[in-house]
Amino acid sequence: xxxxxxxxxxxxxxxxxxxxxxxxxxxxxxxxxxxxxxxxxxxxxxxxxxxxxxxxxxxxxxxxxxxxxxxxxxxxxxxxxxxxxxxxxxxxxxxxxxxxxxxxxxxxxxxxxxxxxxxxxxxxxxxxxxxxxxxxxxxxxxxxxxxxxxxxxxxxxxxxxxxxxxxxxxxxxxxxxxxxxxxxxxxxxxxxxxxxxxxxxxxxxxxxxxxxxxxxxxxxxxxxxxxxxxxxxxxxxxxxxxxxxxxxxxxxxxxxxxxxxxxxxxxxxxxxxxxxxxxxxxxxxxxxxxxxxxxxxxxxxxxxxxxxxxxxxxxxxxxxxxxxxxxxxxxxxxxx
Numbered sequence: 001x002x003x004x005x006x007x008x009x010x011x012x013x014x015x016x017x018x019x020x021x022x023x024x025x026x027x028x029x030x031x032x033x034x035x036x037x038x039x040x041x042x043x044x045x046x047x048x049x050x051x052x053x054x055x056x057x058x059x060x061x062x063x064x065x066x067x068x069x070x071x072x073x074x075x076x077x078x079x080x081x082x083x084x085x086x087x088x089x090x091x092x093x094x095x096x097x098x099x100x101x102x103x104x105x106x107x108x109x110x111x112x113x114x115x116x117x118x119x120x121x122x123x124x125x126x127x128x129x130x131x132x133x134x135x136x137x138x139x140x141x142x143x144x145x146x147x148x149x150x151x152x153x154x155x156x157x158x159x160x161x162x163x164x165x166x167x168x169x170x171x172x173x174x175x176x177x178x179x180x181x182x183x184x185x186x187x188x189x190x191x192x193x194x195x196x197x198x199x200x201x202x203x204x205x206x207x208x209x210x211x212x213x214x215x216x217x218x219x220x221x222x223x224x225x226x227x228x229x230x231x232x233x234x235x236x237x238x239x240x241x242x243x244x245x246x247x248x249x250x251x252x253x254x255x256x257x258x259x260x261x262x263x264x265x266x267x268x269x270x271x272x273x274x275x276x277x278x279x280x281x282x283x284x285x286x287x288x289x290x291x292x293x294x295x296x297x298x299x300x301x302x303x304x305x306x307x308x309x310x311x312x313x314x315x316x317x318x319x320x321x322x323x324x325x326x327x328x329x330x331x332x333x334x335x336x
Contacts, residue, residue, distance in 0.1 A: 001204050003240070003334040005266055005301040006038045010273040011064025013039050014211070018204070022054045022135040026211060028068025029242040031270075034081075035071045038330040043072065047082055054135060057089040057124075059213035060144075061106040061196040063272070064246075070105055073112045086113055086120040086200065089149050124198050125149060126223060136204065142223035143215040166308050170315050173283045180254075180280075181287060188217050189250040195219060199244070201227070201236075205245070207336045208237065210260070212244035212285040217253040224259035238262035239336065240299075247277020249284060257288040264297045266332075271305040279309055286319040296321040301331035 002017040008029025016024040023046055028039060046053065059065055070193045072078060090110045098161045113120055123129050125146040133141040163171055179185050199215035201208060212220065228236060245251035246269035265285060286296060296319075300306045303325040311323060327333055 001207065001336045003209070003241075003266075003336065004042065004328075004331060005268055005299065005334070006042065006331040007270070007301050008039065008068060008268065008331075009064065009270055010036045010067075010103065010246070010276075011062070012059070012213070012242075012246075012268045013041075013068055014268070015042055015153065016202075017226045018135055018246070019050055020136065021049075023051055023055065024055045024135075024137075025053050026057045027059055027065040027213075028070075028072055030064040030067035032071060035068045039068055039072065040078070042330060043078055045083065047079055052081075053083045055085050055087065056083050057198060058086070058090075058109070059147065059199070060089070060193070061102045062193060063102045063105060065214070065327065066102065066105055066109060070109055070112075073109065073116075082115050083116075083118055086118055087124045088113070088120055089122055089124055089144070089196065090120075107120050138203040140201040140203070140223075140227060141198070142201060142210075143213070143219045144196045145219065148195040148219075165279040166275070166310060169280070169312065170283050170286065170319060173280050174287060177280065177283075180284070182252065186253055187250060188253055189245065189248065191216070194245060194251065197244075199223075201238075204336075207239050209263070209336075210238050210241040212242055212251075214245040217244070217251060217256065219229065221253070221255055221259060224256075226329065227257060236260045240264045240266055240334065242266040242268065243277070243281065245276070246273075247281045248274075249278040249280040252281050252284055254284055254288060257290055261290060263294050264299070266299045266334075267305070268301050269305055271308055277309075280307075282311075282321075286321060291320075293320065298323045299332050299334065300325035302326065 004015040006013040009031025011029040012027040013029040014026040090106055111193045125144055126141055127146045130141050174181050194214040195216045197213035197215045201210055238260050243265055247267045267277050306323050306325045
């Protein structure tokens with residue numbers, strides 16, 4: 001499997017290519033220039049190879065995930081039949097339009113999908129589609145619950161830190177947050193917007209990857225606990241984890257590591273919205289209870305974010321981690 005974490009503005013756009021030439025696209029980001037220079041070029045290459053987007057997953061309707069999909073669907077250089085299937089917990093096209101940008105874009109995308117007669121599954125929830133097998137892949141859905149889709153009221157807001165912590169060292173962040181690191185009390189995202197996000201465990205051959213979209217941590221923990229119980233294991237060994245909500249510390253709970261063991265973390269963010277990723281997120285990961293002496297690796301689709309975070313070489317040695325960014329023109333590419 002080839003994973004391409006594309007430059008996608010503030011949001012996510014991740015392209016998976018399997019060794020059987022199946023392609024899966026997760027979200028489309030939101031920046032028009034990034035769409036033209038990155039996602040569009042990847043799609044044109046797929047089109048030139050006479051392949052398809054065999055599955056397009058829109059995790060949720062926040063603009064930084066769906067806007068690029070609208071660009072894609074309206075692009076005259078892209079064949080209309082290149083997309084074979086959608087996963088999109090969308091609204092009915094007859095829903096009342098309100099003034100929220102993301103909401104209205106979701107309705108427009110819904111109408112385009114319907115006009116092109118592309119098959120769409122609107123039931124990607126824990127209750128309706130808990131598990132799916134496609135193209136040799138196994139998807140275990142971790143979020144959302146059906147009730148959270150039904151209760152969704154779009155506010156076009158993001159839950160994250162409003163101030164940057166990039167100038168602080170990791171140790172200064174730990175020292176300034178005893179409530180988190182000593183008392184183990186966290187201020188976590190519980191917004192309905194992010195509870196509606198599709199998140200899933202993807203298994204391909206021997207590999208396991210967590211794609212968390214912008215999912216809310218409590219829902220993820222409940223789903224992971226069920227998987228552990230069903231499989232009769234204590235922990236799930238994950239090869240790569242795409243951090244929820246672009247590395248927001250409010251979307252990562254320390255309790256996550258009671259259910260998984262992972263040393264490779266993917267961050268999709270350009271650092272230009274709400275100061276994401278938070279440096280506090282990395283402090284949480286690097287001080288988790290089961291880290292021990294293992295080395296962690298962080299993968300960024302924008303080199304500018306890594307530069308702004310300003311990790312010191314002494315910190316990398318003390319906390320045992322390494323950072324990687326932009327190893328091809330459209331972002332970061334991982335080969336499993």
